[in-house]
Amino acid sequence: MDCYKLRRLLNKEEGPKLDFKEELNLSTESEKKELTKDVIAMANSRGGRGYILLGIEDKTKKILGIDPKGYKEEQIQQIIYNRCDPPVPISVDFVEIEGKTVGVITVYRSSHKPHQMIQNGAFYVRRGSTTDIARRSEIANLFQENGLMTYETVILKNVGMEELDFGLIKDYFTTLNVFSDNPSDLILEALGIIGQKSETEGYSPTIGGLLLFGKNPSLYLPHVYIKVVCNGETRIFCGNILKMLDDASGYMRSIIKVEGYPFNALEEVIANALVHRDYLDVTRGIVITVKDKNIEVSNPGALIANNSVYSFSRENNPDRRNPWLYQRLLTLDSKRRFMKSGLGMKRVKKAFAEIGPVKFINIGSQNLFKVLLPVEPKQGSNTYANS
Template identity: 90%
Template sequence: MDCYKLKRLLKKEEGPKIDFKAALNLSTEGEKKELTKDVIAMANSRGGRGYILLGIEDKTKKILGIDPKGYKEEQIQQIIYNRCDPPVPISVDFVQLEGKTVGVITVYKSSHKPHQMIQNGAFYIRRGSTTDIARRGEIANLFQENGLMTYETVILKNLGMEELDFTLIKDYFKTLNVISDNPSDLILEALGIIGQKSETEKYHPTIGGLLLFGKNPSLYLPHVYIKVVCNGETRMFFGNILKMLDDVSGYMRSIIKTERYPFNALEEVIANALVHRDYLDVTKGIVITVTEKNIEVSNPGALIANNSVYSFSRENNPDRRNPWLYQRLLTLDPKRRFMKSGLGMKRVKISFKEIGTVKFINIGSQNLFKVLLPIEATQGVNIDTKS
């Protein structure tokens, strides 16, 4: 940490990855826990490194300075090590600015999330500039993003097997070269489509099984939908993943009246939204907004920990939020549309290069990922909402 970097940090406002403190008192157990909570929350929140700046008034960002003798790096590391599981790596630096000493605690990006307070078992995250206890869905998302659980294989114990479309399941088995008029429960369980809590209980669909083969998943997962908004009119699409993709793709072709538009690239963006969306976020679904200038695909699910907008748009194999779904959609979709989704979004940019610039926007604070696809009037695009 140097003076130049510190000045850049001071230009920012407090948020998930930056916090200003006038002083840091570590004489009581409560004060030590408060520091650990802030460090845990920064480590658990999306993004890169976090910074706690000491000797800065939080409202005005006035430089107050600290006495560095009262802030030993070994002591701070030990405080966090004894109260955090797994421990969060940090460093402590002191920088001279305007004749005063500013302390900087750097909270390094963690590959071992989620971190937990040992004393009370709580998980913390940052909500804007505030440290708060993570909710159940947020904790589950942290575990899923870091490969510690698979949301898709959670058993829906209140649903019966009749909620699955076994015609679709038989078609899936044919793609696997398995011919069976009545696939056994053991095979379906091994594939993660169904499950049972114990050997004495009945089988029930999993969330992934319902998303892929359900007759009407939105009855039980009401956030699973695609909403298309065009010129003030709204059309809702429900069903399993492939049905929604087919129906929305057909609708988009009907309202954009030109064969010159790169519909395959648009379809790839929608397929990516379906396979990468955060199904733990029950507050919203996928929203496609069509205007005269662009098509915006808004997807619940900011990029997961190891991805950036740059890597997601260029890399051949970005990290995936829902690997179980992705692996099955590769073989389940007869049109092979999810084969393309393993190539990042570089292909989409190339497809639209004659029309305009494709934009990728990651909004971690709102748990959203947006793709803006251009529409040029010179391309003969004619939006028709009456279709």
């Protein structure tokens, strides 16, 4: 950390990865816990390194300075180590600026999330510039993103087996070269499609099983839908993932009347939204908004912690939020609409090259990923059909 980097941080506002403090008192246990909470929250939040600047007035960003003798790096590291599981890597620097000394605690990007306060068992995240206790869905998301749990194989114990379409399951087995009119429960359980809570209970579908083979998953997972908004009209598409993809894609083809429009690329964007969305976010579904100049596909689920838009578009095997779903959809979908690598973004951009630029927008603070696709209306005619 040097004066130039410090000034760049001071030009920013407080947020998930930046906090200003006038001073840091570490004489009591409660003060030590407050520091640990802030460090845990930054480490658990999406993005790269976080910074806590000491000796800065938090509202005005006025440089007040601190006495560096009262801040020993070893002491601060020990405080974090004794109260955080697993420990978060940090460093402490002191920078001279405008005749005063500013302390900088750097919270390094962690590959061992989620981090937890040992003393009370709580997980913390940053909401804007505020440290807060993580909600249940946020904790589950942290575990899922870091490979510690698989959301898709959670058993829906209150859902009966009759909610599965066994015709679809039979088709899936056929693609695996397994021919059976009535696959055994043990095989279905081994594949993660069904499960049982205990040996005395019957079988129930898993979340993934319902998403892929359910007759009407939205009855039990009401946030699983695609909403298309065009010309003031709204259409909602429900069903298993492939049905939603087929229905929404067919509708988009019926309303967009642009000669030579790359519908296959649009369909790939919708497919990627379905397989990469955050199914733990129960507050919203996928929304496609058709406007005069662009089509916006808004997907609940920012890129997971180890990816950025840049890296995701270039890596052959980027980290994925729902690997269980992704692997099975590659086999299930005969139309091969689910991208095989991060190069899918490049394919979409190339497909729209003659129409206009494609924008990928990752909004970590809102847990959203948006794709903006250009639309080129035919001269002298309406772009969209009356629906």
